[in-house]
Amino acid sequence: MLDHIVNGLVLGGTYALVAMGLTIQYGIARIMNLSFGDTIIAACFATYLLFSALNVGPLLALIVLVPAGYLINLGIYRVIMKPLVTRAPDDGALEVDSILVTFGLLFVIQGVLLTIFGGGYTSYSFLNQPIEVLGTAVAANRLLALGLSLAIGAVLVAVLYRSRWGMILRAVAVAPQSAPLFGIDTDRAARTAFALGGALAATGGVVLSMFQTFTATGGVVFTMKALIVVILGGKGSVPGAIIAGLLLGLVETFVAAYVDPGLTLASVYAVFLALLLVRPNGLFGKA
Secondary structure, X not given: OHHHHHHHHHHHHXXXXXXXXXXXXXXXXXXXXXXXXXXXXXXXXXXHHHHHHHOOOHHHHHHHHHHHHHHHHHHHHHHHHHHHHHHOOOHHHHHHHHHHHHHHHHHHHHHHHHHHHOOOOEOOXXXXXXXXXXXXXXXXXXXXXXXXXXXXHHHHHHHHHHOHHHHHHHHHHHOOOOHHHHOOOHHHHHHHHHHHHHHHHHHHHXXXXXXXXXXXXOHHHHHHHHHHHHHHHOXXXXXXXXXXXXXXXXXXXXXXXXXXXXXXXXXHHHHHXXXXXXXXXXOOOOO
């Protein structure tokens, strides 16, 4: 059982890392970004190129790709999302508009990746040697992925709950209509949150590429898993995304090991629906 717990935490840590960016974009900027998973896949391929062509390791690739993810998503917000925010009469209309626009954006990203890399599966070898953890052999790249996920989550929680900048972002997430009354620039907070979400998506892509195969059309899987984690944890809650991601990883691992590997996806949705019946706003959402 111990090996399944370790593997489940490793898988859940990657889910948490992937979901943290989406929960910030959705919870603060009020933008449901369906192209989020394709941003992750783009970062996977960028890491692969840096590693295979320039011999730049994934950890060094983070120094390049994380700022690039921030700046690219900042540009996307200014060019594509800002007009939607300006004309939307309320948050509900903005969510609908953002779903339609980012649905188109995901196909643009996917088409570019298919043109450059084709539709086959891609991977590279990095820290594949096993390490024994409590009597269980775990690949070093997976342990590194878990460590990075938890470290990034801890830093985000500290920033959001211990800094003035984090307080402003949380204020916009909780009360977007009232925040301007206290001198908060909600547009600046929204574009910062969207760009930060893009940086986290790039981080997730780098980390995932270390131990998973990926394909140009695989982004939708990560978007759906991230969306489930976001809703389970509570919209805009980084601690909720971390805990929900770890829970999801444990559920998938135990169902695959003790029930049937073919039922992992069904088990995820079963937990999702059951929790929503008890906590409609997620584990850390407002009651």
